[in-house]
Amino acid sequence: MSRRIEIVEVGPRDGLQNEAVVLTSEDRIEFVRKLEDAGARRIEAVSFVHPKLVPQMAEAETVMAGLPKDAGRSRIGLALNLKGFDRAVAADCDEVNVAMSATDGFGLKNQGLSVAQQVDMLGQIVERTHNLTGAGAGPKLSATLSVVWGCPFDGEVSDGQVAAIVRDIAALGVAEIGLADTIGVGDPWTVRRRIEAVRAAAGDATLRLHFHDTRNTGVANAYAGVEAGVDVLDASCGGIGGCPFAPNATGNVATEDLVFALHRAGFETGYDLDALIAAAQWVGGKLGKAPPSKLSKAGPFRPVA
Template structure:
């Protein structure tokens, strides 16, 4: 985590940017259909806690992901601030056009690293999804939108098993050639371990010099937070997280949630790593979200609280 102890209890601070993905990746796999108003409330609470990049929604077919059917309505209702950037996930040109019209600040495209999952998740081959990125890159720049690419199943596929690291690195090289701003390595089904994270982050950094490197971890097998630490040690500067630890991919069998934003912030705060995020407010939002969903969220701090004790 690039934290150097001085022999006592203080550590050197390193800034890490956290992207809140709860409104999109968090809610998309929930059984309870969350109202547009509550989605906007979740986004507003995230901003109040200090989060400044929010994955607000995805512009996908509403029959495939019903939770995201109100994408335009969500974007119409979010607070507009100069210091907040809203990300919309898109899979094709139709989604891009919708996102642009809805007023997103950034678009996030997805390239899946395994053929079977790519066809189930996006209805296209891996090569076709790379071409989508190429087709949209220039239009994103012309529209003044940030463009990121998530390399999904980068650490393993539920249908094909192990994904060769060389495949992921090559995909990173290909999308980097289009001039994307940021490349995210996603452990879509939560199978990665720290050694994998270190190798992949190093490989992608070499293949995509100058691109911001981001990581997206799920805690399916209790390795998500260890992977986050490994990512920071490897030079990653941006991490995705979901308030309450909710979420998962609807097209991945037995999917469970993302790493929880509040749990991640606790880990970083106690390690002396600056995030600019208010832990107390995050814990309050996670508890509020439990009420919205009608069940306790997976994140631990919603139950345990922080240490020393927080009043959230």
């Protein structure tokens, strides 16, 4: 099997943002470098949020300044609003991922915006990208919908509800749309059904999937997504992190666990499993705990020759 699955590494952002220990900017830069050495080509490196709300993501500009442009590598900044987008542009991010929500409840808690207001905000961001001047000016743009498989405030989320928002995002010309299981309540069967429901609404936009392993379904859900035809997945080295704005939203799917499963099945990812495990153990040491990923404990499988 020669199909390639692109894994977007989110450990430096979604991984670190929910950890009790706040790493220095220098450690965060080193973490990105270790992940790139392990094969990561797209990394969500920073988040442009207020440091009082998420102190783990303070000094985003300092981190980006420590990551000079590198051909073939893309450093992504997360933005929750227009101010965050402007900061990401000023910091020279290669990509900006705009965080949105599939429900009013989560949107109002997370950003102070309803779903309709978030779509309006995204439209303003798209307009700003069009106003940037110069050849290739400005970062690439994507949007990620949180709580696609369930919301801690509004409960169940329907296929039609997600498809309607995806249609609005695609109509704005956003090239990549992420679907996130923020609180880890999805299951493989619902994942497959939801992808089928939104595929037509997404039009030409690429779908990206973001799973949490909160309830031990992360790798299974990623499998269902790949089987449904999605080629881009988010993952966090070590399985660290989660969402500070959602109760008990811990445990991103671990990059090394996902890479192991994909490699065993014959898929290509471009990642070095041993280097990923080393990076997971390194960041675990910085955080003062063993990373939750299975591969960081068990190691890779080495058949006897």
